[in-house]
Amino acid sequence: MRSYLPDFDLQVPDSLGEALALLTQELGQYRPFAGGTDLMVLLNAGLLPAARFLDLSRCQELRGIQETSTHLSFGALTTFTEVRDCKAVHQHFPNLVKSARLTGALAIQNRGTLGGNIANASPAADTPPSLLAYGTEVELISLRGTRRVAYEAFHQGYKKMDLAPDELLQRIIIPKPLGRTFHFYRKVGTRQAQAISKICLAACARIENGTVAEFRIGLGSVAPVPARARNAEAVILGKPLEALPIEEAQLALLADISPIDDIRSSAHYRRVVSQKVLGQMLRELSQSSF
Numbered sequence: 561m562r563s564y565l566p567d568f569d570l571q572v573p574d575s576l577g578e579a580l581a582l583l584t585q586e587l588g589q590y591r592p593f594a595g596g597t598d599l600m601v602l603l604n605a606g607l608l609p610a611a612r613f614l615d616l617s618r619c620q621e622l623r624g625i626q627e628t629s630t631h632l633s634f635g636a637l638t639t640f641t642e643v644r645d646c647k648a649v650h651q652h653f654p655n656l657v658k659s660a661r662l663t664g665a666l667a668i669q670n671r672g673t674l675g676g677n678i679a680n681a682s683p684a685a686d687t688p689p690s691l692l693a694y695g696t697e698v699e700l701i702s703l704r705g706t707r708r709v710a711y712e713a714f715h716q717g718y719k720k721m722d723l724a725p726d727e728l729l730q731r732i733i734i735p736k737p738l739g740r741t742f743h744f745y746r747k748v749g750t751r752q753a754q755a756i757s758k759i760c761l762a763a764c765a766r767i768e769n770g771t772v773a774e775f776r777i778g779l780g781s782v783a784p785v786p787a788r789a790r791n792a793e794a795v796i797l798g799k800p801l802e803a804l805p806i807e808e809a810q811l812a813l814l815a816d817i818s819p820i821d822d823i824r825s826s827a828h829y830r831r832v833v834s835q836k837v838l839g840q841m842l843r844e845l846s847q848s849s850f
């Protein structure tokens with residue numbers, strides 16, 4: 561059943577300080593509202609228990625992509641369109657550009673935010689695998705101060721995050737990859753566009769003297785949270801490109817994932833296709849010209 565709009569309260573604070581004060585004064589009462597592309601679906605379906613929302617749109621501190629010599633830092637309100645259109649993101653994080661391009665369609669990309677994609681905490685979201693592969697940190701803010709958390713530790717269970725009721729996700733901070741780097745991103749859905757992932761895999765590898773010196777794989781839709789593939793990574797780390805143990809890594813991947821049957825796919829399909837996409841990525845890595 562649709563929600564009855566007059567039942568809802570939307571506060572629009574003029575600054576981040578005002579937003580944090582409201583969150584703190586009435587702890588657990590307000591739900592942050594960024595682009596609204598996840599929240600409006602729930603609202604329309606009558607599935608939102610919370611009736612009070614905090615529109616973050618005037619919080620300038622949550623906007624903008626900043627570049628330093630070592631990092632790119634994204635305000636939580638950075639939209640997919642801004643990610644797609646930023647030259648520095650193309651240069652350093654091509655997987656993130658692909659994730660943004662494959663999220664919804666243009667209207668969703670114009671409104672939907674990186675912070676919302678993370679804080680909605682869906683295991684099927686499309687940017688988290690890229691964020692995991694790039695060794696991202698998230699910065700959280702409250703009136704108590706700011707703290708940084710490794711993104712891979714942020715999701716603690718299905719829809720459970722390391723985010724206190726008085727905190728907002730402020731920035732997403734990604735170190736620029738150093739040296740010769742291989743990037744891979746693949747989303748498998750029912751269609752090429754406007755489809756939720758059945759599985760999604762992103763990887764980033766640093767190559768030194770023809771061997772894999774650093775390697776991270778992020779996966780979506782195959783576990784209760786966006787997941788690192790640490791077992792598969794360990795098989796590949798330190799190996800020469802011309803002799804990557806691909807089948808061994810594919811077997812190891814099964815210990816990294818715990819897919820379920822749901823409306824979009826079966827656990828069996830997700831296991832098989834994750835292994836196949838991993839194989840595709842590793843073949844591309846082995847053939848890359850470094």
Ligand SMILES: Cc1cc2nc3c(=O)[nH]c(=O)nc-3n(C[C@H](O)[C@H](O)[C@H](O)COP(=O)(O)OP(=O)(O)OC[C@H]3O[C@@H](n4cnc5c(N)ncnc54)[C@H](O)[C@@H]3O)c2cc1C
Nearest residue numbers: 594595596597598599663664672673676677679685686729
């Ligand atoms: C038609 C359609 C297609 C879609 N396709 C895709 C797709 O292909 N891939 C994909 O990954 N997603 C998809 N989505 C989901 C959605 O667009 C994304 O998850 C988007 O990133 C959500 O961002 P938002 O700003 O709209 O979040 P909102 O809806 O505003 O918020 C989402 C959640 O995050 C919380 N939140 C937001 N910002 C903050 C913050 N700064 N601090 C703390 N909590 C915060 C909110 O309280 C809420 O719980 C689709 C949605 C629709 C409607």
